[in-house]
Amino acid sequence: MSDSPNDSFIRYLASKKTVDDRALNVRVLRSFRDSLPASGPASPLRILEVGGGIGTMIERLLDWGFLADAQITAVDEQAGLLIEARRRLTDFGNAHEYRSSGTDPSSLELRRGEHLVRIHFVEQEVLDFARGHSGPPEWDVLLANAFLDLVDPQATLRALSRLLRRPALLYLTINFDGMTLFIPEIDSELDAQIEASYHRTMDERMRDGLRSGGSRTGRGLFGVLPMVGAEILDAGSSDWIVFPDRSGYPADEAYFLRWILDSHESALSKSTDLEQTRLVEWIAERRQQLERGELIYVAHQIDFLARLAGDHPIEERRSRASISPQWRVDR
Numbered sequence: 482m483s484d485s486p487n488d489s490f491i492r493y494l495a496s497k498k499t500v501d502d503r504a505l506n507v508r509v510l511r512s513f514r515d516s517l518p519a520s521g522p523a524s525p526l527r528i529l530e531v532g533g534g535i536g537t538m539i540e541r542l543l544d545w546g547f548l549a550d551a552q553i554t555a556v557d558e559q560a561g562l563l564i565e566a567r568r569r570l571t572d573f574g575n576a577h578e579y580r581s582s583g584t585d586p587s588s589l590e591l592r593r594g595e596h597l598v599r600i601h602f603v604e605q606e607v608l609d610f611a612r613g614h615s616g617p618p619e620w621d622v623l624l625a626n627a628f629l630d631l632v633d634p635q636a637t638l639r640a641l642s643r644l645l646r647r648p649a650l651l652y653l654t655i656n657f658d659g660m661t662l663f664i665p666e667i668d669s670e671l672d673a674q675i676e677a678s679y680h681r682t683m684d685e686r687m688r689d690g691l692r693s694g695g696s697r698t699g700r701g702l703f704g705v706l707p708m709v710g711a712e713i714l715d716a717g718s719s720d721w722i723v724f725p726d727r728s729g730y731p732a733d734e735a736y737f738l739r740w741i742l743d744s745h746e747s748a749l750s751k752s753t754d755l756e757q758t759r760l761v762e763w764i765a766e767r768r769q770q771l772e773r774g775e776l777i778y779v780a781h782q783i784d785f786l787a788r789l790a791g792d793h794p795i796e797e798r799r800s801r802a803s804i805s806p807q808w809r810v811d812r
Contacts, residue, residue: 622649630694
């Protein structure tokens with residue numbers, strides 16, 4: 482690819498937005514909407530997002546009318562992603578009748594009428610952020626999109642739970658769960674070997690001395706969430722499904738698929754489970770399928786909505802202004 486490494490990752494995350502938009506489980510999304518505590522100008526919803534990336538989840542919730550009065554803390558360890566998040570959200574606000582303000586690069590205010598959304602961007606590794614927080618619990622909602630399979634879910638959720646005001650909501654989306662599928666089939670045996678080897682790289686991945694969630698993070702959360710004191714309110718599949726129509730791939734999703742193939746090539750280039758010549762040929766054939774507009778990609782994932790029980794109820798708000806009737810599911 483011609484982009485710099487940082488630019489290419491930012492473009493990948495941007496290209497993934499339309500894929501995530503389709504994938505998010507509508508029933509779990511509705512449950513999240515219906516479970517949000519009431520909020521208003523005097524009592525904004527306090528949201529913590531981990532692995533905030535370029536701000537696509539915040540943008541999505543604003544666009545779908547979930548947020549009117551909110552204070553959002555977006556945490557990511559990559560400064561370049563947060564810079565892009567601020568830029569994107571500023572552009573989104575300007576295009577949707579918000580007045581954006583704030584000269585501090587670590588914050589942004591979006592105001593529309595009497596409603597205000599404040600966003601604070603924090604460049605820090607998530608566990609370091611959680612461990613370094615010394616004040617009382619202060620957030621009502623935890624967001625984590627396509628993140629928990631990159632870290633140790635139990636250690637991460639346990640650390641973050643100390644920061645949440647009970648009964649806090651946990652909206653945990655796009656958690657990978659053990660299936661990657663490329664269509665059309667090239668060789669059933671080789672396809673299965675590559676899938677298994679790729680999943681093994683996820684299972685063996687270490688981060689800060691801890692294993693990441695791995696290739697079965699989704700189903701694992703059914704056990705992890707109760708272990709950290711959270712009640713599962715809803716769950717449902719959120720599969721990525723990318724396919725072309727007669728005009729090609731939607732939006733920038735061809736780039737998304739190129740990134741997925743590059744990730745497979747990089748992860749498996751030193752694998753001893755595979756004959757490297759066959760892997761090189763397989764990747765080349767998949768790229769040709771992509772260029773011809775034939776490649777279809779499916780990855781199985783699970784969304785969760787959970788509530789963290791406890792003895793510190795969130796103060797009752799007087800309005801539910803944070804939920805707009807304009808929210809739609811016809812994406």
